[in-house]
Amino acid sequence: MRAVVSGAAGHVGQRVIEQLLDLRWDVLGIVGSDAEATALPRGVTGKVWPKRAGAFGKALDGIDALLLCEPVQGDADFDVQVKRTTGLITAAVKAGVARIVLVSSAHVYAPEALARGMVTETTPLGGDEGGNVAVRQAALSLESALRDVADQVECVVLRPLMVIDRDQTHLIDRAWSVMQGGGATWDGDRLHPIAASDLGDAVMMALRTPGAAGHAFNVASEQAVTIDVALQEFRRLRLVLSDCEQQEIQVRPPSPPAPPVLSLGKAQTLLHFRAKRPVWGLLSTLAQAAVDKGRAEGKVDARKFQMPAALLAIETGAKPLAGKVAVVTGATAGIGRSAAVLLSKLGAKVVAVARSAEAGKALMEELASHSQTTPGVFKQADLSELSAVRDLAADLCKEFPQIDILLNNAGAVFNEREVTSEGIERTLALNLISPFYLTHLLADPLRAAEGEARVINVSSEAHQNSALDLADMQSELSYRAIPVYGKAKSGLIMVTYLFAELMQGSNVTINVVSPGAVRTEIWRFEDDQDTSNLGPQQLQRRNAMRDRMRMNMISPLESAGYLVNLAMAPDFAGASGYYFDKNDRAQSSEATYDRPLALKLWRYVEGVIEQTTGTKITGGQEAEPA
Amino acid sequence: MKVLVTGPSGAIGQYVLEVLMTTDHDVRVFALPDSMHRINFRDRIEMVPGQLSDKIALAEAVEGVDIVYHTAVVSPPPAMKPETMDAINVEGTRNLVNACAGRVKRLVMASSNNVYTPHRSSALWPVLDDAPRMAHGNPQQAALGESLIAAEDIVFEAAAKDQIEYAILRPTVVAGRKSQFIENMVISILQNQQNLDMQRRMWDMMQWTHGSDIGHAAMLVGEDERARNECFLVAGEEPITIYDVQKLIWDIMNVGKTDNPYAEIAAQNNIGIPKFEPRKLRALGWRPKVGVKQCIAEVLGRLEFYSSAAVNIPAYMLD
Ligand SMILES: NC(=O)c1ccc[n+]([C@@H]2O[C@H](COP(=O)([O-])OP(=O)(O)OC[C@H]3O[C@@H](n4cnc5c(N)ncnc54)[C@H](OP(=O)(O)O)[C@@H]3O)[C@@H](O)[C@H]2O)c1
Numbered sequence: 037m038r039a040v041v042s043g044a045a046g047h048v049g050q051r052v053i054e055q056l057l058d059l060r061w062d063v064l065g066i067v068g069s070d071a072e073a074t075a076l077p078r079g080v081t082g083k084v085w086p087k088r089a090g091a092f093g094k095a096l097d098g099i100d101a102l103l104l105c106e107p108v109q110g111d112a113d114f115d116v117q118v119k120r121t122t123g124l125i126t127a128a129v130k131a132g133v134a135r136i137v138l139v140s141s142a143h144v145y146a147p148e149a150l151a152r153g154m155v156t157e158t159t160p161l162g163g164d165e166g167g168n169v170a171v172r173q174a175a176l177s178l179e180s181a182l183r184d185v186a187d188q189v190e191c192v193v194l195r196p197l198m199v200i201d202r203d204q205t206h207l208i209d210r211a212w213s214v215m216q217g218g219g220a221t222w223d224g225d226r227l228h229p230i231a232a233s234d235l236g237d238a239v240m241m242a243l244r245t246p247g248a249a250g251h252a253f254n255v256a257s258e259q260a261v262t263i264d265v266a267l268q269e270f271r272r273l274r275l276v277l278s279d280c281e282q283q284e285i286q287v288r289p290p291s292p293p294a295p296p297v298l299s300l301g302k303a304q305t306l307l308h309f310r311a312k313r314p315v316w317g318l319l320s321t322l323a324q325a326a327v328d329k330g331r332a333e334g335k336v337d338a339r340k341f342q343m344p345a346a347l348l349a350i351e352t353g354a355k356p357l358a359g360k361v362a363v364v365t366g367a368t369a370g371i372g373r374s375a376a377v378l379l380s381k382l383g384a385k386v387v388a389v390a391r392s393a394e395a396g397k398a399l400m401e402e403l404a405s406h407s408q409t410t411p412g413v414f415k416q417a418d419l420s421e422l423s424a425v426r427d428l429a430a431d432l433c434k435e436f437p438q439i440d441i442l443l444n445n446a447g448a449v450f451n452e453r454e455v456t457s458e459g460i461e462r463t464l465a466l467n468l469i470s471p472f473y474l475t476h477l478l479a480d481p482l483r484a485a486e487g488e489a490r491v492i493n494v495s496s497e498a499h500q501n502s503a504l505d506l507a508d509m510q511s512e513l514s515y516r517a518i519p520v521y522g523k524a525k526s527g528l529i530m531v532t533y534l535f536a537e538l539m540q541g542s543n544v545t546i547n548v549v550s551p552g553a554v555r556t557e558i559w560r561f562e563d564d565q566d567t568s569n570l571g572p573q574q575l576q577r578r579n580a581m582r583d584r585m586r587m588n589m590i591s592p593l594e595s596a597g598y599l600v601n602l603a604m605a606p607d608f609a610g611a612s613g614y615y616f617d618k619n620d621r622a623q624s625s626e627a628t629y630d631r632p633l634a635l636k637l638w639r640y641v642e643g644v645i646e647q648t649t650g651t652k653i654t655g656g657q658e659a660e661p662a
Numbered sequence: 663m664k665v666l667v668t669g670p671s672g673a674i675g676q677y678v679l680e681v682l683m684t685t686d687h688d689v690r691v692f693a694l695p696d697s698m699h700r701i702n703f704r705d706r707i708e709m710v711p712g713q714l715s716d717k718i719a720l721a722e723a724v725e726g727v728d729i730v731y732h733t734a735v736v737s738p739p740p741a742m743k744p745e746t747m748d749a750i751n752v753e754g755t756r757n758l759v760n761a762c763a764g765r766v767k768r769l770v771m772a773s774s775n776n777v778y779t780p781h782r783s784s785a786l787w788p789v790l791d792d793a794p795r796m797a798h799g800n801p802q803q804a805a806l807g808e809s810l811i812a813a814e815d816i817v818f819e820a821a822a823k824d825q826i827e828y829a830i831l832r833p834t835v836v837a838g839r840k841s842q843f844i845e846n847m848v849i850s851i852l853q854n855q856q857n858l859d860m861q862r863r864m865w866d867m868m869q870w871t872h873g874s875d876i877g878h879a880a881m882l883v884g885e886d887e888r889a890r891n892e893c894f895l896v897a898g899e900e901p902i903t904i905y906d907v908q909k910l911i912w913d914i915m916n917v918g919k920t921d922n923p924y925a926e927i928a929a930q931n932n933i934g935i936p937k938f939e940p941r942k943l944r945a946l947g948w949r950p951k952v953g954v955k956q957c958i959a960e961v962l963g964r965l966e967f968y969s970s971a972a973v974n975i976p977a978y979m980l981d
Contacts, residue, residue, distance in 0.1 A: 054949060077947060285863055288930045317934020325933050339786060340959045341779045343796055351794040407822040555744065587743060590801050591808055
């Protein structure tokens with residue numbers, strides 16, 4: 037079977053063509069331009085309207101159906117539309133077409149009748165005055181052209197009042213003007229539109245229902261809406277459709293039903309046609325297109341996904357950190373490893389520090405071999421040994437005159453009290469003294485960075501219940517793993533605040549972050565605990581509990597995303613001396629804001645470093661907070 | 663042409679397999695030994711038993727294959743450990759990609775719309791094929807998203823190195839014979855007709871796609887030149903909320919009646935514009951054929967709910 041479809045590039049025509057192709061019809065699409073012709077779906081031949089009306093040559097040979105799918109509405113030149121369509125009808129009849137379906141307009145009815153509503157197909161047509169004269173005249177001419185050939189072919193007429201799709205600029209402009217506070221510019225007191233897709237379906241039913249021949253049908257969505265309600269709805273939708281941050285579900289307020297303008301019974305019984313899209317969806321379609329128009333005019337905020345700058349840059353392949361150096365301690369596992377990979381994807385040269393040479397090598401291979409990552413370097417060091425920190429820093433200062441990011445991430449919890457070879461309790465050494473010392477030692481390359489250099493210290497939620505105890509810094513009197521760890525993390529927060537004061541006015545900013553509860557190896561200290569006194573059921577319960585806890589922790593990658601975002605996102609530019617819970621500014625425990633205590637801690641840490649390494653780090657005035 | 667389907671008994675895999683039965687391709691499947699008996703068309707296909715962790719079995723499975731349809735990917739986690747999810751989605755995909763590298767022409771992978779960055783606000787609609795990705799939600803949902811993104815990245819990486827070409831499908835909620843999600847939703851509505859508001863909030867606007875439509879999408883992107891190294895959003899045409907599901911259940915169970923008590927609340931809750939627009943698939947000529955109502959009818963049929971709920975026992979029999 038062969039069909040000719042006019043308005044083939046429009047939404048009604050597209051819908052019709054889709055279905056014809058499904059039914060394996062041979063389709064010729066009549067379009068307005070060559071560009072439209074090439075954009076037609078595969079399997080459809082396109083033809084531009086001929087210059088002389090009706091001059092289709094042999095193109096219409098063997099045609100079974102003519103589907104006239106150009107709605108009569110909008111800013112179209114109706115004279116042209118009528119002339120060329122009439123020509124097409126004549127040519128198609130000559131070519132022996134069996135059925136013609138015409139999309140006409142309900143504006144053929146007398147305007148008084150439309151104003152009254154519940155218009156049936158038997159309502160008198162015409163009238164020269166009132167209503168939408170131009171549309172009425174055009175639609176009447178088309179219908180009369182069809183009546184002229186009704187004795188030779190089967191004809192079906194569809195009468196929509198308003199056809200809606202995303203390209204109906206005249207409707208979209210009106211919706212936009214309403215959204216900006218303008219009044220209604222529609223005739224009548226009600227809207228009773230139909231979706232282009234539904235109209236397309238109606239065309240197909242008109243084509244395929246044998247008993248439809250010789251009939252005209254009103255087609256519209258099931259409900260109408262009053263103009264007042266439509267205006268309210270447009271204004272509501274403007275907010276709903278422009279606020280990208282809005283998370284709340286928006287429910288349309290109830291409104292009284294409006295009696296339909298068109299009576300739809302005939303199409304329902306004879307064609308079995310019911311529009312699928314409710315009127316509200318049609319208003320939304322217009323509103324969405326109108327908001328897009330507002331965006332194009334710069335009057336509505338741009339569409340923007342709520343995404344951290346770091347992750348967005350990685351997704352889009354941007355390399356905002358190209359040429360920058362990022363030092364990440366504890367980079368071979370957990371949060372630090374993910375952070376290293378993210379930073380390297382952002383273009384930074386990552387200097388990864390940790391103890392395990394093997395894991396370091398694996399990381400370096402990964403960074404060097406992936407297409408998205410930037411190669412880095414690995415430095416082996418046990419950061420709980422201050423001499424190792426000193427040697428590392430000396431090495432880094434030599435190799436990297438500029439350092440842009442320092443992520444003091446290495447940290448651990450120890451079940452039993454351990455003492456480093458330098459005689460310092462290991463939790464304290466690794467989680468507090470070491471990042472303090474390293475930051476000091478890298479001050480020069482950080483200052484030398486072009487633009488802002490950011491230092492991020494990784495603390496923990498565990499600091500909350502563990503205030504610093506200057507009397508027992510080495511936990512000699514009592515040792516319990518988590519509180520000892522928490523104290524060290526409290527201390528790290530306190531020295532961060534002081535560091536920020538010291539560095540004020542320089543290009544170096546420093547902040548401290550709680551990375552969330554993260555499912556990493558750090559929790560293995562729990563596995564190491566003695567379970568020999570637990571029975572099988574207790575053990576099972578303990579393991580089940582632990583698994584459940586773990587499933588509710590965030591991933592190292594997510595946590596690393598927060599750290600890396602703090603280290604590079606423009607949102608945090610210049611921010612210094614703050615505590616962040618993930619990416620939100622937050623309050624650390626009250627005890628950490630005790631400045632006199634913090635100063636004592638500072639001196640204590642300096643003292644330990646001086647004793648163990650012999651380095652006197654508080655040389656100049658500015659190196660120590662007053 | 664020879665093709666391989668991984669996960670041939672899954673929610674997507676079984677439909678890919680079904681659509682393949684209408685082509686003239688030679689079909690091989692790769693499946694866990696334990697799920698062999700659940701695979702359809704066993705008399706017409708070749709079966710290679712194995713796990714995605716088994717590199718030898720994988721090498722055997724991809725031998726001589728032109729297109730791999732990789733659907734052995736775990737989706738919504740019924741309390742699955744992140745490590746398990748990673749083992750299947752990430753390491754499994756890595757092993758498969760390694761086995762395919764330089765041998766198989768195209769890999770079609772079933773990922774999920776879960777990979778997209780949060781898009782709850784209707785101001786962000788319609789979400790398109792190449793919207794940015796970001797794992798999100800509670801830790802379990804995020805773990806799933808992360809594992810799928812990682813799996814996709816493995817595929818991208820292999821393509822960047824010219825080892826394989828790919829087409830990735832990112833379907834929204836999958837309907838069909840094995841859709842736990844929809845089944846649970848229908849059951850919960852049947853059990854409790856009131857108080858759907860919580861679920862309305864949780865699931866927001868949905869756009870289901872039936873497995874058979876995804877199967878057809880897989881065929882298109884497996885062979886069309888235009889689909890080479892592209893990602894495809896797969897979504898049905900009807901944006902719905904749980905209230906629409908409730909309304910449709912009523913319609914199905916009350917054929918011929920028009921006074922649906924849920925029509926108004928469904929209409930009020932439905933903004934009526936699509937959340938997802940599968941633009942690239944549409945350009946390839948893909949059109950979803952199975953509507954939401956039919957998806958629900960399938961579930962109701964499976965639950966044998968038609969008759970039980972439609973029966974109206976005369977009052978005298980109840981005395
Ligand atoms: N996971 C959580 O829930 C959580 C919560 C709050 C805070 N944090 C903090 O986040 C940071 C990262 O923790 P994570 O969970 O990612 O831990 P993780 O998985 O145990 O990783 C720790 C990293 O630090 C390195 N490291 C450990 N001891 C070291 C030492 N003495 N010298 C040098 N490197 C050392 C480890 O590598 P090597 O073994 O190769 O040295 C590893 O790369 C820590 O500061 C931790 O306190 C974590």
